[in-house]
Amino acid sequence: MSATLSSVPEVGDPVAAIDTPALVIDLDAMERNLAAMAAFARERGVRLRPHAKMHKCAAIARLQRAAGAVGVCVQKTSEAEALAAAGIDDIYISNEVVDPAKLARVAALARRVRLAIAVDSAEGIERLARAMREAGAAIDVFVEVDVGHGRCGAPATAASSLAHRVVAHAPPEGGLRFAGLQAYHGAAQHLRGAEERAAASRHAASLASAARAGITAAGIACPLVTGAGTGTFAFDVASGVWGELQAGSYLFMDRDYADNAPGPNTPRFEHALFVKSQVMSRGAAHAVVDAGHKSHAIDSGLPQVWQRTLAYANGGDEHGILRPLPGGSAADLPQLGDTVWLVPGHCDPTVNLHERYVALRGGLAAGVVEAVWPIEARGCVG
Numbered sequence: 001m002s003a004t005l006s007s008v009p010e011v012g013d014p015v016a017a018i019d020t021p022a023l024v025i026d027l028d029a030m031e032r033n034l035a036a037m038a039a040f041a042r043e044r045g046v047r048l049r050p051h052a053k054m055h056k057c058a059a060i061a062r063l064q065r066a067a068g069a070v071g072v073c074v075q076k077t078s079e080a081e082a083l084a085a086a087g088i089d090d091i092y093i094s095n096e097v098v099d100p101a102k103l104a105r106v107a108a109l110a111r112r113v114r115l116a117i118a119v120d121s122a123e124g125i126e127r128l129a130r131a132m133r134e135a136g137a138a139i140d141v142f143v144e145v146d147v148g149h150g151r152c153g154a155p156a157t158a159a160s161s162l163a164h165r166v167v168a169h170a171p172p173e174g175g176l177r178f179a180g181l182q183a184y185h186g187a188a189q190h191l192r193g194a195e196e197r198a199a200a201s202r203h204a205a206s207l208a209s210a211a212r213a214g215i216t217a218a219g220i221a222c223p224l225v226t227g228a229g230t231g232t233f234a235f236d237v238a239s240g241v242w243g244e245l246q247a248g249s250y251l252f253m254d255r256d257y258a259d260n261a262p263g264p265n266t267p268r269f270e271h272a273l274f275v276k277s278q279v280m281s282r283g284a285a286h287a288v289v290d291a292g293h294k295s296h297a298i299d300s301g302l303p304q305v306w307q308r309t310l311a312y313a314n315g316g317d318e319h320g321i322l323r324p325l326p327g328g329s330a331a332d333l334p335q336l337g338d339t340v341w342l343v344p345g346h347c348d349p350t351v352n353l354h355e356r357y358v359a360l361r362g363g364l365a366a367g368v369v370e371a372v373w374p375i376e377a378r379g380c381v382g
């Protein structure tokens, strides 16, 4: 059992000993999700490079690699640095970096691990090339195409001129290896209807495929189209355009993703990430738990109260207010000191609030702590 002075659980502790609020992984559920996605990618003949911006944890990245992932994605230079420092050696920053000081860090990292990055402008490519030249480093480069989100990414029609510019800095003189296209439609992931997501994926596929055709017509080989998230990966794979999947949230499956209508021929993923909370106050018609939005992100809505007929209402930074769902009664409310499990609305920013995962084996009711994992890339916003 844990020393009484410490709130960090130890391996072998029973679930009851986990201090609250705590970020808890149901390991059995997570492993089923891990295996389902790995099998899906293997059977469809596509590579899996899960997004580690979701879990931010080297131990989990290692489990994904062991299950067949070729490496991981991150969005931020500091996330890449944190995971590399923890031993992850194949990382794709699936995002643009243009600041010279950050690019110097990217170049330094590229000397230590296999590194890739996305670009979407001529100026960005020149800055990246300069940083690589100064450091004597080489990096894989994906040209990002805007496939529908209207965020980063060049128009599909500009992809071949950008690819040309990358190739102009190819080794041995330069440090840029053209690796293909980044094509991720973030806004499509949470469209609720399966047909809506299918249509968005078809649109993304047509733009990615036009960009690839432009590049090959210019005489440049386009080795890979990479992208896709938990909401669209099955549609994306069916198009035959993507050769690598970047889905991340499938591993934990937050409440927001569970609100999507499931698509056909898509593995079903289970909730595997929970905030363990405790009832700290009781009223006649409500209960208050010790987990507010200091413990879970609410950008994608409030948490679901797991396996109880209760609704969670925002009680501020440190409190959540539980009330019976319509048709329920005060008899459904938990008592002072009772444990309440919450399914976060959005896993990525929830993870960012915590220092560690408590990995539980044997279920939430009577499981035992099997591991405690640091969240190395937590807080890595730059």
Ligand SMILES: Cc1ncc(COP(=O)(O)O)c(C=O)c1O
Pocket (backbone or CB within 6 Å): 051, 054, 073, 075, 094, 184, 186, 189, 227, 228, 229, 230, 231, 246, 247, 248, 249, 250
């Ligand atoms: C570029 C990129 N690829 C992949 C993903 C993974 O998406 P998800 O966690 O929704 O599966 C994200 C998530 O935001 C992303 O930004």
